[in-house]
Amino acid sequence: MGSLSSLPGADKRDIVVLEGVTKRFPGIVANDSIDLSIRPGEVHVLLGENGAGKSTLIGMLSGLLQPDEGRILVDGKLTQITSPRHALALGIGTVFQHMMLVPALTVAENLLLGGPWWQRPRTEELEARVAEITRSLGITVKLHAKVSELSLGEQQQVEILRAMVRNSRLLILDESTSMLTPKGIDELGTLMRRLVEQGLAIVFITHKLKEAAAFGDRISVLKLGRKVGEIPSERFRALGEQEIISEIVELMFGKQKDDPEAVECPIRTICVEAAPLLQVADLAVAPTDNTPGLSSISFDIRPGEILGIAGIDGNGQKQLAEALAGQRVATGGSVRLEGTAIEMLSVGERRQRGLRYLTDDRLGEGTVGTFPVSINFFLKQVGAAPFWRNGFEQRAEIDKRAAQLVREYDVRTPSLKTPVGRLSGGNIQKVLLARELAEGAKVVIFNKPTYGLDLANTLASRQRIRDTAARGLAILLISTDLEELLSMCDRIAVIANGALVGTVENVDDARTKVGRLMIGLAA
């Protein structure tokens, strides 16, 4: 490998340079001739819609994938990053979008993974190191808890910690803020700043433009696998937040809009006298080894109303959703739909009565990854007419309707036969949305409906939820994103330790009230 320092565009300061990198998957060009340079002392924000190819790019930097074309320079030298081990040796540490921890091992064991095989794991050394890092980070991690017992948010913290423990020169964070609380996000921002000041390079992927503007030094935007623009650091520093956001929006969507996430305050009138569609009283669920229980949860939702559930991840949100949907056994309390008790009904029966549940675990339970997109639209209707008649599958009907839904919800898929697991997260989410909002819905539970979605999809999904409510459905919206709740809900309840600690009408000072409830103060 000769010296390539004379290459055009290569800057001595760059740790990593990508030149014309292309990656193809069956039926798709995920990265199309991408050029990118990554420098120490900079947070390089990578933006792009779902499926734009961000994670694929990261995969090549971290040794998981090999580019089909193009080349990667590390410290100015042409380098083939052949394995994750190689990437680590080069000082490239990655926090992946999908959890990369071993659930059966403890946090400490996960952090120790990767040491020389003959050694005893060096627990003491690790503990000291972790103590040092967490102190400067201001977070706490339970080193001896099993990963499977942690909430997704906690797991994400562990992953960030792991990248830090490894002394990386280049830290890559793929949607690492998606599971953090607003406070956590701010802290991560501060941390990134401190790290780049120490000379690290950071690649930061997010869908939230505000984060991009607040934490970044340089922004690259991907679209449909191509890099469509870059805001270099000089320009970045010169612009204000609003200007940056509008510039990004222009790059991403080619349209002008000031702050796309700006709250359009809900101006819906809900008939106060209308009988509640969903009535929950004293719902209780027993805790298990690794999940919190629920105690005396009570609320009503009227037709057309959106009730938000705010709270830090892992406080019983999932248990609540599952107990309502019938997937988890309730130990007490009642659930009424249109006045009739449904707590004794099975998942399928509840669905038939119009209760819908959009899960936050798209791949784990929402879809069957190896099945085609078309079938995944109807997973919850197997056997129902017109897609099945006398138990026999009606392929034409299924494909016709699936094609319609693909178009309607803008699902980006090579074909209806593509296994759904191959789609990017955002597109899988669209499949779920399409499925749950189909005919007959009366009450819909959304669990983190926009987690991992790009801006356009997030906005579209939110609009769909609002439209759904406008059709007179009752909506329960569980989210860790406070902005989202504030922009959508009529009322917001706060959950903590498996109990509702208060409910707030979404009017002017709701933000502070919810915030106070979330940190354990009275509203």
Next chain:
Amino acid sequence: MTGLFSEVFLSALMFGAVTAAIPLLLAGLGEQMSEKAGVLNIGIEGMMLAGAYLGFVGAFYSGSLWLGFLTGAAGGVVVALIMALLCVRIGLNQIVIGIALTLGLEGLTALLHHFQFSRSYPRLPAADATVIPLLSDIPVFGPAFFKHHLIVYLALALVFAMGYLYRHTQLGLNLQAAGDKPAALDVAGIDVIKTRTIAVLTTGALAGLGGAYLANVGAGLFIPFISNGAGFLGIVLAMLARGRPVWVLFGALLFGVCLSLTTAMQVAGINIPTDVIQMLPFLAVMIMLVLFGRRASLPAALGIPYERGTR
């Protein structure tokens, strides 16, 4: 009837139980390692047969049992190498290859035996025992447990060595990660394929050793199909043990004891048809399964080949 259950007879029964348990123990420990690392090794019966045959050949021609154990383990490793190549490296279906290997080695070893030994049926001299001083003087138990070939004690030591390995070494962590979430191991910088290969080869070595013990010490000779399903029992033991080597030991001993019990009951003249008595060990395990089997947690990625970067 008191005379029937003399001290000598009782210790012979228990001695027999231990002898019968050792091949199962080795197979079970081996299978456990593969399973931990995420490979369902159905070919273990074939590995045992290869070990039994080559182990016998080695011991017979060299006159040294130790050399026999070595060639037996090597035989197991050779078969495991095929398994590792096909199932770990290029990700072929583990059940297909496992069964194919078992069938193939049943045939191959029977074939070789036919051409080589089927007129002479050579037999090895008795395996010399390492007598553990003091302990072997305990009545009944002494001769049953402390007068075995050295390899038996080594096998027992292996149980604890493996326990230590799984709990207290980096390799132990790696193996568990390879079976539970290989992608996480991969991004931690450890080669999943290599880790699993090592696990499968170790399985081969242990199963081969178990086969060699079965042929050289257990029977003192090789005949076709000598393993008689011991490999499949090893799979069951490994799955029952939930990752803990001592449980493999307990399971293997349970089997050995049940086998000896059937002999004891017959010798005692208890008039139950033998076919019924012979169901005993399997019934015992089935009952254990019904009682304790719940959520026998197997590694999440068991049986799933790993390929980097696929989703």
Next chain:
Amino acid sequence: KSIAILTPEAGTDYGWNQQGIDAAKAAGKAAGVEVVVAQGLGYGDVRPTLRELASDGASLLIAHASGYNTSGPEIAKELKVPVAIVDTPSGLEKGLVADYTLSGHQGAYLAGRLAAKMSRSKSVGIVVSGEPPSWNSQSAAFAQGVKAENPEVKITYAVIGPAAYSDAAGGKRVTESVIASGADIIFGQGNGSSFGMLQAVETTKAADGGKVYFIDVIGDKTPIDKGFLLSSVVWNIEPVYAAMIDDLKADTFGTKSYSIGLKDDSVKLLKTAAIPDNVWTEIQALRDEVISGKIPVEPVYDAADVRALMTSVAQ
């Protein structure tokens, strides 16, 4: 004209299969007919092989396993080819099906007498890998012989274990236990597992520190003996097959059952160097008494009856 013999295992077992094949070859040679050997067919469905051999022109099919006694007559009727089967005296059919139910019980009786005479510990063992009728009759006769010689001698009876036909290690283990219970002579019946029994006898000392002896059945394991073989109940099936060929020629095939016995030496006790001459003389005298009917030896085929015999002996 040719005859064919079908055996479940290879004819190299110094036992049932080898005796059958060797006898068929010898009888064929004597009668001047070709002999086709189909060995190692297992215990599954042999109809395909029977049909094929018949279509290849065999004029007699010897189905040399009790497992073949359903398919044998069926194919005989289907293809009109004479078939000889075992263990089914009631299955005779003129011109089509002949039966040769072989039992070495007379010889096993003598073996029992021999064992009781020679046991130093006054304790003998019977180890079997399974309980098919032909083995049961020998186990029972052996026990009767022991009891007739010396009612004081203890008999230990053990069946090896699940699917024990190839369980050599099981054979060794069980035999060792039986030796530990005091036996110094083992009467063993088994296929592959009998080599495990032999191995146990060779490597285990009796309670008095002396040799343990082995009594084998059907075949003659002298060529592979290391000095532990006391005797064997040897079967010679050649006269049976010769008679069949004669009957076939005389058109009387399928009209009678064939059997073996001490009388024509088709069952005989093997004389080895381990048997003292005076004992052997006594045994020969007993042989004559059995032949003359002075000592009646009735075959016992049922496993439960065999067991009952053992218990009563043991007490």
Next chain:
Amino acid sequence: MSIDTPTVNATALDPTSAAAARRDILHKLLMTLGPILAALVIAGCILLAVGVDPLAYYGYVLEKGLFSPLGIQQTLTRMAPLLFLAAGLIVAFRAGTWNLGGDGQFLLGAVTAAASAPVFVQLMPAWLALIGSFLIAAVVAMIWSLVPALLRAYQGVNEIITTLMMTFLGTSLANVLVKLVFRDPGTTVPQTRTLPVEDRLPRLFDTTITSGLLLGLAAIIIVHLVMTRTAFGLKLRIVGANPRAAIHAGLGVPGLTIAVFAISAGLAGLAGAVDIIGVQGNVRADWNPAYGLAVIPAVFLARMNGFAAIGFVFLLSVLSIGGESAARRLGVPNHFTLVLVSIVLIVLALAEYVDHRYNQSRKA
């Protein structure tokens, strides 16, 4: 990126589909025959090593297993129980249930069919008697699978362990039943009463092929259609592919799990029955053809597709019938057939992998 708008062409069959389909079939044929040829070469080397002419051996395999009228009849007859077993395994494997207990279920089905059929034929018309025996065999096998099924459905106990154990137990139990309960008092040989040849399943036309073959073919085709074309089949496949998704979708997973075991075991029981009622006529003690072990890989190689499975079962039958004959004629022990089958299975698996890889790289 190649797709800007969602391309929805799954339904629109391309116009050249007839030609494409033909090419596809040709390709599949090539990808099956090629590896078999390669496997024969490898196995041939072993034959050469033991001093046997491989060409002569294969000549006999083909002649005696496939091309002689007698051979092909035997081969087709051998297929009947294998087809039922394969059908049962397809259901189980598609539903993600590793039923490795086929042999025990098979034997219990066989024993109960053998015990009941001779009695039934004396009490009722033959066709009714046979149906009755088939039913009993299926039900007994189903009941035998109940323990693993319940343990799996309600306790989450892995079925590989339980079915393996139950198969060990089932084999012993079948023996006990033959020797102690259903034994034919008319003979010293421990076996069940024999069903007279004329009461067995009729043979096809003027051949020795059992009509069990047709039943087997029907079973496997029905299973294939149910699994791929019906709502019930889809439900089973969902449970198999992602049990959590099945719960989320509101499927009654425990019930479906038990149904899978019942169907799979029932078909294994029918396999036993069809072998007894069609061919054997009775069950002897210690009889265990262990068909299950060879059929499992065949079903995997067929990717759990019923039609492909028919092909693989046919191949297995040719090898076992032809191999037995060839081995006898050339003085090789019959065990060589096992080696041959093993090599064929491995090479086929390898070929499939290579093909898959090639396709992928072409599509990318």
